[in-house]
Amino acid sequence: MTSPAVYRFHHISVSVADLSAQERWYGQAFGLTHVEERVDLPDAGVRTAVLSDGHGLRVEFTERSGSRPVHHPDPLAATADQTYSHLALLVIDLDGEFARLTSQCGAAPVSRPAPGATDGMRYAYIHDPERNLIELIETSSE
Numbered sequence: 001m002t003s004p005a006v007y008r009f010h011h012i013s014v015s016v017a018d019l020s021a022q023e024r025w026y027g028q029a030f031g032l033t034h035v036e037e038r039v040d041l042p043d044a045g046v047r048t049a050v051l052s053d054g055h056g057l058r059v060e061f062t063e064r065s066g067s068r069p070v071h072h073p074d075p076l077a078a079t080a081d082q083t084y085s086h087l088a089l090l091v092i093d094l095d096g097e098f099a100r101l102t103s104q105c106g107a108a109p110v111s112r113p114a115p116g117a118t119d120g121m122r123y124a125y126i127h128d129p130e131r132n133l134i135e136l137i138e139t140s141s142e
Helices: 019-030 094-102
Strands: 013-016 033-042 046-052 058-064 086-090 108-115 123-128 133-139
Touching: 013 019, 019 046, 019 058, 046 108, 094 108, 094 123, 094 133
Parallel strands: 013 058, 086 133
Antiparallel strands: 033 046, 046 058, 108 123, 123 133
């Protein structure tokens, strides 16, 4: 019997209404400024960009004409749809990042920093400009 494969996270894909605006925002908010890939499929009305921070965080943004927004006001409401519900990012300074993202980057606060279910873990949620949920997580071991 062969040993199980080793899997590592590669990227998450987010469907967006305005690719250019989201590229700018995620660049400013999370340092996703390295363009790893671009695909333009005009016949299908699709444009994509895979952006990274150069240190392993990758997000693919896909703009498709005629796509419909799905908005979740909070993480519990997001679980009503059987799909990926949010992007979770590990941060070193939760309070500082939450303040920076909401005051300087225009992220909408969803839930302020609070203790998590695991000892030493804290979390908060924000919305990006298109109201996609993003969880910020701080752990005492990081």
